Amino acid sequence: MKRFWCLVLAVLAGGGAFARVPTQAPGEEVPFVPTPQNVVVAMLELAEVRPGDFLIDLGSGDGRIVITAAQRFGAEGLGIDNSPALVREARAAATRAGVADRATFVVKDIFDADLSQATVLALYLLPEYNLALRPRILDELRPGARVVSHDWDMGDWEPDERITMPAPEKTLGGTQTSTIYLWRVPARVQGPWRARLGAGGELELALEQKFQRVTGTVRYRNAQCPIEAATLSGDRLAIRACEGSNRLQLTGKAYQDRIVGTVARGGAPPTQFRALRPSDDALPELSR
Ligand SMILES: C[S@@+](CC[C@H](N)C(=O)[O-])C[C@H]1O[C@@H](n2cnc3c(N)ncnc32)[C@H](O)[C@@H]1O
Known part of the structure; x- marks a missing residue:
């Protein structure tokens, strides 16, 4: 079975990011194939890993992503792998690297893992694994958490960033390149919102x-206007809408139950606003 999966991974890796995604049920084995070290560093750079981050590598293999995050980027990390032998190897490598206190490893199935503490999630699995994990990533990680995946995308969840780079150490597939995908977990902003804008009336989104x-x-x-442009990066929301004296430029931070930020109307200087879900009893007073 392991040889079969090596073959599948080899064929898929040869096609890089453009390979057709096969339909396979997760739960099948993903073999240990290490991410080349130059790609590990590029993944951690793309995810802007820094001290204070808590990185989880789902399927951590020999531990290189977690160990590099601790050693070179000052982060803390947890590697999760269902192979006791690989977890032993990763622990020994962390000790040799002098980061055993900040790079820990557990034997566990990735689908049983608690993801909620991760500020950065690293993946090098298979496309259907990414898709199977996607609902939990969106539900359990906090907005703004970064997800970085070697070679495999997330279906119709477009990455925020993607790079393709040389990977001369890659032993599988016909091309010695790797693609790295980065997503920032978006806040949930779907639905209606209302804000009071002081003397300027109410704003509904x-x-x-x-x-x-x-x-x-x-x-x-x-006046009702379509949103002309909106960006949502983690919990940072920016919206541009309407024209003329009604022109609105709104920037804010989205929480579960409120969006707090500033709104600039027409040519006027920005004022603060706080939008709530309309089901909330009272509209907030404008804070100035
Ligand atoms: C392709 S390797 C990636 C290793 C490492 N993350 C890296 O990039 O170098 C995938 C790893 O996932 C582990 N793995 C596969 N399925 C798993 C599961 N259901 N639970 C935990 N680990 C799993 C394998 O043992 C293997 O070490």
């Missing part, structure tokens, strides 16, 4: 969300 893509409408001074 009706937001549609597909991962980090936000569309919808803004209602302000009895």
Whole structure:
């Protein structure tokens, strides 16, 4: 079985990011294939790993991603692998590297792992594993957490960034290149929101969300306008809508139950706003 999976991975790795994704049920074995060290460093750089981060590598193999995150980037990390032999190897490597206190490893199935503490999640699995993990990533990781995946995407969840780079140490496949994908877990902003804008009346947002893509409408001074442009990066939301004196430029931080930020109307200087879900009883007073 292991040889079969090596063959599948070899064929897929040869096609890199453009390979057709086979339909295979997760739960089958993913073999240990190490990420080349130059790609490990590039993954951690793309995810902007730094001291204070807690990185989880799902399927940590010999531990190189977690150990490099601790040793070179000052982060703390946890590697999870279902192979006791690989976990032993990773622990020994962490000790040799002098980071055993910040790079720990457990024998566990990745689908039983608690992901909620991760500020960075590293993956080098298979496409269907990424897809199977996707709902949990979106539900359990906090907004703004970064997910970095070697060679495999997340289906229709477009990456925020993607790079392809030489990987001369790669032993599998016909091409010695690797693709790295980065996503920032988006806050949930879907639905209606209302904010009071002091003397300027009320602002209503009706937001549609597909991962980090936000569309919808803004209602302000009895004018309803489609959102012209919106970006959602983790919990940072920016919206541009309406025209002329009704022109709105809104930037804010999205929490589960509120969006807090500033709104600039027409040519006027920005004022603070706090939007709530309309089900909340009272609209907040404007803080100035
Ligand atoms: C392709 S290797 C990646 C190793 C490492 N993350 C790296 O990039 O160098 C995948 C690893 O996932 C582990 N693995 C596969 N399925 C797993 C599962 N269900 N639970 C835990 N680990 C798993 C394998 O033992 C293997 O070490």
